[in-house]
Amino acid sequence: MSDSYIWTTIIVLGIGTYLIRFSFLGLIGGKDLPDWALRHLRYTAVAVLPGLIAPLVLWPAATDGEVDPARLSAALVTFAVGLLTRNVIAAILCGGATLFGMIWLLGAY
Structure with missing residues (x-):
């Protein structure tokens, strides 16, 4: 080119x-946006984030596309903590701790 x-x-x-x-x-x-537009915009992050996260969990480049138990368990813990506590920071911290803990336990890297 x-x-x-x-x-x-x-x-x-x-x-x-x-x-x-x-x-x-x-x-x-x-x-000012109409109420119906504001209502729809509230769900933008909920609609976009799964599309960004799913490929990183199911087909991670770090493992050449193989499903990684550390990433999968971190995603499940993040989802569960977020669902139970409704606290984004707690979900992120628990998911990160799970990821690093599983990597350490499995000796993957």
């Missing part, structure tokens, strides 16, 4: 990203 092609791609993607963000922040930023 030529340098001009790469730079053109970078500039076009940058303009596209700017326009997408401006359409939400610039055009709607000073106005």
Whole structure:
């Protein structure tokens, strides 16, 4: 690929990203959103996070795509603690402790 092609791609993607963000922040930023839109926006993180986390748990690059018991148990503990306590910080801390504890116990790394 030529340098001009790469730079053109970078500039076009940058303009596209700017326009997408401006359409939400610039055009709607000073106005109050309707209640139905605010209700839907509350669930954005709940909809996005499983899509980001599932591949890291089920097909981790660190193990060449093999299911790793340490990561799977950490994900299950994080989910359970989050569900039981409704506390994000507690869920993250317990999941992290489980991950590092399982890695240490299994001697995986």
